[in-house]
Amino acid sequence: MKKVFFLAAKDIRVLMSDRGNIFWVLGFPLIFAFFFGAIYSDAGDGPSGMKIAVVDEDNSSFSTSYISKLEESDALTVIHLERDQALEQVRKSKIAAAVIIKKGMGDGFEAIFNRDEPKIEIAADPSRKMESGYLQGLLAKAQFEALSGNFTDKNWMQDQVSQWREEIEEANDIDTKDANLYLDLFDSYDNFFNDINDQDLKMGFDGDILNFSQTNLSRESDGPLTPFQITFPQAILWGILGCAATFAISIVKERTSGTFQRLLIGPIGKAHILAGKGAACFITCSFIMCIQYIGAKLFFKMPVGNLSFFVLAYFCTIFCFVGLMMLISTLGRTEQSAGGAGWAIIMIMAMLGGGMMPLYFMPVWLRPFSNFSPVKWGIYALEGAIWRNFSLIEMSTPCLILLAIGLASFLLGVYNLHRQED
Numbered sequence: 171m172k173k174v175f176f177l178a179a180k181d182i183r184v185l186m187s188d189r190g191n192i193f194w195v196l197g198f199p200l201i202f203a204f205f206f207g208a209i210y211s212d213a214g215d216g217p218s219g220m221k222i223a224v225v226d227e228d229n230s231s232f233s234t235s236y237i238s239k240l241e242e243s244d245a246l247t248v249i250h251l252e253r254d255q256a257l258e259q260v261r262k263s264k265i266a267a268a269v270i271i272k273k274g275m276g277d278g279f280e281a282i283f284n285r286d287e288p289k290i291e292i293a294a295d296p297s298r299k300m301e302s303g304y305l306q307g308l309l310a311k312a313q314f315e316a317l318s319g320n321f322t323d324k325n326w327m328q329d330q331v332s333q334w335r336e337e338i339e340e341a342n343d344i345d346t347k348d349a350n351l352y353l354d355l356f357d358s359y360d361n362f363f364n365d366i367n368d369q370d371l372k373m374g375f376d377g378d379i380l381n382f383s384q385t386n387l388s389r390e391s392d393g394p395l396t397p398f399q400i401t402f403p404q405a406i407l408w409g410i411l412g413c414a415a416t417f418a419i420s421i422v423k424e425r426t427s428g429t430f431q432r433l434l435i436g437p438i439g440k441a442h443i444l445a446g447k448g449a450a451c452f453i454t455c456s457f458i459m460c461i462q463y464i465g466a467k468l469f470f471k472m473p474v475g476n477l478s479f480f481v482l483a484y485f486c487t488i489f490c491f492v493g494l495m496m497l498i499s500t501l502g503r504t505e506q507s508a509g510g511a512g513w514a515i516i517m518i519m520a521m522l523g524g525g526m527m528p529l530y531f532m533p534v535w536l537r538p539f540s541n542f543s544p545v546k547w548g549i550y551a552l553e554g555a556i557w558r559n560f561s562l563i564e565m566s567t568p569c570l571i572l573l574a575i576g577l578a579s580f581l582l583g584v585y586n587l588h589r590q591e592d
Contacts, residue, residue: 177438177446181420182454220301221247223256223268228289230276232316237271239312246308260293266301267294269309331359398470402462403552407525407545409458410488414495415512417451421499422508444584448492455488472556479555479565486572487548493576494544496583500590519543547571 224240226233241248251259256268275289290309294302338344338352424430433443463480466472474480498515502508520526522536523545529537540546551568554560 174442174445174449177433177443178449178453181417181447181450184420219247220245220305221249221265222305223249223251223259223265225251225253225256225268225270227253227273228271228275232276233271236275236312236316239315240269240308243308243312245304257293260295263295263298265295266298267292267305269305328360331356398466398472399557400553402466402472402556403549404525406459406462406484406552407487407520407523407548409462410455410491410548411516411520411525411545413451413455413458414491414498415509415516417447417454418495418499418512419505419509421447421496422502422505426504440588444496444587448496448580451492451495452488455491456484459484459488474556475559476555479560479562480552482565482569483548483551483555486551486569486576487544490544490548490572490576490579493578493580493583497579497586498583500583500586503590519545522546524549544572544575547575 222240224237226237237248240246249265251268253268253270256265256270259265260268270291270293272289272291290313292302292306292309294305335353335356338349338356341349344352421430424433430443463474467474494515498512499508501511501515520543522540523543524540525545529540529546532540547568551565551572554565554568
């Protein structure tokens with residue numbers, strides 16, 4: 171055990187002697203955590219300042235009210251253009267979308283909710299699909315807010331009932347019994363609007379037709395969910411990935427420079443050398459994680475749901491990537507080939523596992539492949555400890571997967587190394 175310790179200490183000193191290594195294994199993960207935490211600090215509020223053009227072909231009081239509701243939204247920047255100008259601006263990607271209010275939208279319920287001939291047309295930039303989906307929600311919200319004013323207008327509501335009555339009376343495809351039921355309903359509406367005063371009618375519409383309550387799923391006791399809780403596992407993974415790649419290249423460097431063979435001359439075997447490399451990588455990754463954790467607590471006030479589970483998650487995650495480090499080091503006989511193969515594998519694992527973008531942004535057909543990426547399971551285990559409030563049973567799945575991947579990779583790497591050296 172003493173031999174392994176001294177070999178690990180030697181590798182750590184070699185690592186720290188290169189300033190470039192210090193930046194990539196220590197500085198870069200901290201920059202990553204701060205940068206992405208700042209970017210996504212307002213992600214829960216959705217896009218802001220989305221620039222859209224509105225084309226009002228209806229020019230009714232309702233369309234004017236509708237546009238004013240859009241202009242009140244902090245998420246939108248509304249400009250008024252003609253149809254051709256608006257479409258040209260979208261084509262050039264100068265605005266996110268053009269909202270065209272067609273003639274007849276202010277004619278009443280039938281026009282507003284007509285599914286066969288929609289009165290609102292959206293021309294969206296195809297490269298900004300996420301913004302387009304968010305915009306549709308804002309348009310629906312503004313439509314209901316504009317309608318709320320009409321719902322409290324007795325004259326407008328009575329006009330709508332009169333229109334419906336005329337349509338039923340003129341319809342030829344409704345039998346007499348059903349027609350009488352509708353007419354009785356409309357009579358009830360008329361009596362309701364004649365008897366109720368304006369103040370009582372408005373009591374049911376305080377401003378928002380749609381009102382939602384929100385439930386916090388984090389269930390933590392140390393404080394509210396912060397954006398750094400969400401980005402922190404990814405920052406940890408990038409630090410571990412960088413450290414693993416650096417140590418993998420160092421093994422190849424020692425083999426090509428003859429250091430590996432000179433170490434074998436002494437009273438140590440290949441097992442001691444490999445164990446020392448793994449221990450050095452594990453210690454360095456642990457140091458990186460501790461620095462990140464302290465920085466997150468001191469500077470970002472990041473709460474951790476379960477500290478013991480966090481330690482379990484970080485142990486399993488580091489063990490997994492130490493094993494992968496050993497496997498990557500055997501994929502090339504030169505520093506260039508091992509480094510290229512290592513970073514190629516790391517980038518693919520990061521892209522598939524959610525280290526670069528959330529998994530829900532990926533195409534549906536590609537998401538199942540994320541299960542083969544240890545990055546996904548590392549992030550999942552760390553999230554479970556930090557803010558998902560996992561139980562021990564729930565933590566066991568990602569942790570066991572990480573341990574299995576690490577052990578299999580380590581054994582395969584040791585086998586490859588023995589085969590290459592013999």
